[in-house]
Amino acid sequence: MSNLLKVPTMAEMMASGETPDVLFWVGCAGSFDDRAKKITKAIVKILQNCKVKFAVLGAEESCTGDPAKRAGNEFLFQMQAMMNIQVLDGYEIKKIVTGCPHCFNTLKNEYPELGGHYEVQHHTQLLQELINSGKLRLEGGAEFKGKKITFHDPCYLGRANDVYEAPRSLIEKLDAELVEMKRCKTTGLCCGAGGAQMFKEAEKGNKEINVERTEEALETSAEIIATGCPFCNTMMTDGVKLAGKEAEIKVLDIAELIASASDL
């Protein structure tokens, strides 16, 4: 725990003979992207505040292989998967929480067939559990009281894994007014980053997908666009900037909303 935030790594835990209850899988965006790092820190603060015994892999974590797989490079995906499974099994990991729906989907759905069996949660699911069990209390909730918040469903959380309610129930816990976009839940529109699009220019068209989605979010006249995915966050933030609406509408991860409401 040589770092400022006192985030324990698996290696440190093991050295001191301890086992965490849950491994926090930070993900590449959460580790390196400046915006996504704030989401990572919000998740860490909540976990620490709720006294959840967790650890991260730190330098032993590596890409799950999701973007490689979706871009057609099955070799690279399986190489990544099998190396990650070796690390995870080496630490006898049972339960994982991810900060990213893409990591969540891959670890949960695509690793078991390759030998990696874990109980995997997206951070919104864990947060919902913490609130339901009374471990997490939203004392400073007044901050979002009555504010209009719209939730953008990340494809890999929603359609891909049928998780629609966990993030929404968290928004309701903030006493905020949840306003839905025209296309939401099962019919939610992608932000444009999935399927490895995040890492390439879009094909020729007449509009960027994130612009289309941001316009829809702006139509709700919400003050906050909540997401649960670092890539959606980037795409929606860019969309808001392009529309020149940064002053009126913020793009925040559910974890950031919860951390902020708990005065963390």
Next chain:
Amino acid sequence: MISPIIFIILSILGFGLFTKNALKIRQNILLGRDLDRTDNKAERWKIMTLVALGQKKMFARPIPAMLHMALYLAFVITQIELIEIIVDGVSNSHRIFRPSLGGFYTFMVSFIEILSVLAFIATIAFLSRRNLLKLPRLNMKELAGWPKKDANMILIMELTLVTFIFMMNGADEVLYSKGWSHATNLGDGSLGLSVSSWFGPMLFGGMSEHSLHLIERIGWWGHLMMVFSFLNYLPYSKHLHILLAFPNTWYSNLNKKGRLTNLESVTTEVRLMMDPNADPYAAQDENAVPVSFGAKDVTDLTWKNLLDAYSCTECGRCTSSCPANITGKLLSPRKIMMDTRDRLVEVGEGIRKNGKDFKDGKSLLIDYISEEEIWACTSCNACVEACPVNIDPLSIIIDLRRNLVMEDSKMPTELAGMFTNIENNGAPWQFAQADRLNWADEQ
């Protein structure tokens, strides 16, 4: 009487030709790769009942769903009347079930008549939104030419079918009321059919016995001819969904939509690479069949992908929910399915004519579906979600990408960079793996 003989010959031809074409389609579908979709049968029956029989996913758009439901119910229930037509046709009788079934007969035929009227209205509505309102979803460029004609042809055939039913029943009502009908006279003065008992006298009331019999026969034979034409048109048409929706939903993917298949052939290779005891110089298994990764042509896809292609009725709900298509990109999931079917028909014919090793120098990828199309996909599953018969265009797109990347190393340059980064640093960007925890030290 000659008519039972004509009837029997027509029926044998009608059903025979259909069976021949149906077997060809089956043969084509089985050109696909193996895939086991027979687990969890209880769940499969449930999905088929809800999605195919109950049309659950159609109701995402309630108005077209209701119109479609009317057409569908009319179609299914009219087949009951067809049983009588067949029995009458073979035994040279007329309305053979009426005396024995009594009130139930009147109820069933009346019910069919009401549904037929609704179906007629629905068909007119469908024709208008396609041709007059020019609904964008039904007028996209992939529908130009045959697909558009196909769609209109089906609707016109349906209108004709309903018209024949009412010619038959309407004229027969008048005949019956005047004691001229060939149906057993029960002394009740009317067949009591819900629509025809007022519609028949209104339209055909003043006609001679001869004309009435003629109209009734035109209706009866016309109905039968339309049924056989329709049946034999199906194998060439997008309308095949009325049959294939059932097996296609039964064989649905039961996994979470986000889960892509893990290529087994790759797993074997990767395990060898990671096994410290593996002998890199070991002789290859002599029986090993060389496999190509992903799909270049239809025969590289699974049989379920091919069944999907035949089950597609080109409604375009997938395309209208596709983020790439909405924003003007070339990709259209509907076109992926249409291309797959067109290419499969071509390959199937080629194989039947020239034997198993048939090659025509063409392939699904490149000749039908371009690289630009498949790279525009965000893998968001909106198309899969939208499909009323559980077709999965995404799995075809991913398999085509796999072939491009793993067989031909063809991909957008940025993606090549992303792969290199993952290989070298364990992240899609150029950051060192050792720095993964740096965020914990930043304020």
